[in-house]
Amino acid sequence: MTLLKLRPALADDDVTDPAIPLVPDHMRVYAIGDIHGRLDLLTALHAAIDEDMAEHPGPDCIEVYLGDYVDRGPQSAGVLDALLARARTRRTVFLSGNHEEVMLDSLASRDAFSRWLRMGGLETVFSYVPPQPGLDEGHLWLRWRSAVRQEHIHFLRDLATSYACGNYAFVHAGLKPGVPLEEQQRADMLWIRGEFLDCQDWFGHCVVHGHTPKREPEVFANRINIDTGAYATGHLTCLVLEGGDRFLIST
Template identity: 40%
Template sequence: MMLKRLFSRKADPEPVVDDWPQAPDGTRVYAIGDVHGRLDLLDALLERIADESLRNPAESVHLVMLGDLIDRGPQSAQVVERLLTVPKGVDEMHLLMGNHEEALLEILDGAHSQLPGWIRYGGEQALQSYGLEDTSIFGDREALVAKIHAGIPASHVRLFRSMVDYVQIGDYLFVHAGIFPGRPLEQQQAHDLRWIRDEFLDDNRDHGVMVVHGHTITPDVDCRVNRIGIDTGAYRSGMLTALVIEGSSRRFLKTGQGIAA
């Protein structure tokens, strides 16, 4: 069975604590970390979500994708295609903008100077998934960008442009990278939400919400008093992580590490 092979262990819920953050009554939230082109791992988690929704229905099931669907792994195009429709067992899907989607959109919008950096940090694999094999940055960049425009379906570009920077569900705030500490949510800058690291990661103050984020790879889930990091480096580790929130309980679903990344 694929699920038995992919999932490392049964995820037990954490003990309920009265003052822990809460999801709204009747709501179950699945937040999935950085996929980075690993369709095999995403499909395993989506199959698990569909199975749980069938066996143990909730009034409302939300799926939050934390961004960086693309680059690095082998199947960026296929991951995006999968998420053009709301997966089975999910009532509402939220797609967050990652720094890798931002970089691609900026290139498509004319920032051609960013092309070498994007290609080097995983864009080459993304373009290959769209059937674009000749991605040399030493030739005509204008011609390469034209090929990218022609090679990526308009429906995929529309999906990237529809992505949001954050979503709040109950006491949880979901973002790609994090927030700038001490700054009200309405004053947060898009660049911080998609790119921030140390200023956010090293800050232990109460943000007023529990922040759930990806972007920074850790060997396992990174649970702190004010944030939960779930980027477990799926593209190279084979472990794609989902945080499951229901009421005041939290648990994790993780794909196994036995798949070549």
């Protein structure tokens, strides 16, 4: 698997806010886009991040994961295990995506489970329990619920909705225009698209997000989208921020 590293920083557009987005001194942020069950890509990206830390030591490093760890790809349970293991040796922030929210709802509701299966949840179910011919949906729900480990449930319930660092804000989907970060609604941060994506105004922070897959990262004056559709494209993207510099690590 080829790893693409881009240095120096990505080119900046003119921003409507006079301040150039910065992270605090002596910090480096590794922001990781939507994983969607691709444990193979996450493993490769972790190796690349570790290599980058070894080649460029010094700052206090933090890894920020933007949500959508589960669904669509084949190894969602394995991805959650890998993230829990990573948190034991690294400074990490885990944000919720809309798919984690629906997975939690599905643990409590058969109706939510039925809807979830149609948005990529079936692959997650089969990462916990093997397919069994002739098993109806109701029995599949019961088997899956009994197979989900409590450690995974606690992880999903503890996910944050946003994280701010310097002039950057990290969320899964985006922010509602005109609303301060501290007043944003959870539903918007997990699900918003058009209203956020079409907005060219400054949000008070440069917003780093996923949720809307593109073949290449999108870098705008007010936001950076690093969802590169990993489950379908094989490209899982990490945005690295240090001072005013920005670069990419991608599988």
